[in-house]
Amino acid sequence: MILDDLEYISIENQTTEFPKHFHETFCISLIHKGIEQIDFENQSLFSEAGCISITNPYEIHSNPLFDKTTQLKFDTIYISNKLMKYILNGKNIKFTNRKIHSKNANTLFINLKDAIDKQEPKKIELYLRKFINTIKLYSQENENEYLELNFDSFKEINNYIENHIYEKFSLDELSKIANINKYGFAKKFKASTGMSPINYILMKKVFSSKMYINKNTELTSIAYKYNFTDLAHFSKTFKRFVGISPKEYQQSFREKP
Secondary structure (H helix, E strand, C coil), rough: CCCCEEEEECCCCCCCCCCECCEEEEEEEEEEEEEEEECCCCCEEEEEEEEEECCCCCCEEEEEECCCCCCCCEEEEEHHHHHHHHHHCCCCCEEECCCCCCCCHHHHHHHHHHHHHHHHHHHHHHHHHHHHHHHHHEECCCCCCCCCCCCCCCHHHHHHHHHCCCCCCCCCHHHHHHCCHHHHHHHHHHHHHCHHHHHHHHHHHHHHHCCCCCCCCCCCHHHHCCCCHHHHHHHHHHHHHCCCCHHHHHHHHHCCC
16 A cells, blocks of 8 residues: 555756646655745745655645756655555644754655665655654644545546546537636636646646656657657656656666666
8 A cells, every 4th residue: 555655756956847736645855955946825935955845735836946046956755645644543634834844854754765765665664654753743633634626617627637638628628517618717717726727637647647657668658648749748748747857757767676
């Protein structure tokens, strides 16, 4: 269970800004170099080297480049809410302090990342438990379960997108599901979710495609499978939301034993 609900990526030099997006997981980053900026709806968070930053599931945010002349280097671990609750014996939490200064937490983060790298299940669970129990001090109990974005027809629209994720989409077909004209639909969708329908669809395509990438994947096939124009279009879009290109993401599998 644990390995299925846990993932990490390393960003050596973030050179692109991440548009508005969200993760279905807790997104926990350790900053090694530079300053990370996260823009939420009513708050901007700045995390310097040595800090851990956290976003909660389904929390809309963007990542501008704070200083384009300074390389931003960080590692990010994604922990599903299901796994978080499993480690905390069913407790549902939400991080209210999204920026953490803790040498102990940093050490445990690195130990956990190394254990994931080496695919050592016992050590992964050991360090994951220690890490979560350390950072939970910066959280509070969340009375409500994490739900998808709030929009009258969102669940139906989201299901449609997921069921047709490999296809092309148009505002016309989505607006028909919502029973509203396409201009009103686009406006309402963005007002409710913080994202344009097109960006939301691209984000869903990219995060879905990640599941199919391993060291033997033919990336061009993935690009066409998800109806991108070509590999260059897929790579550019992937990097916008993930921070590294699909080729770099694929190479991370080759580096692991």
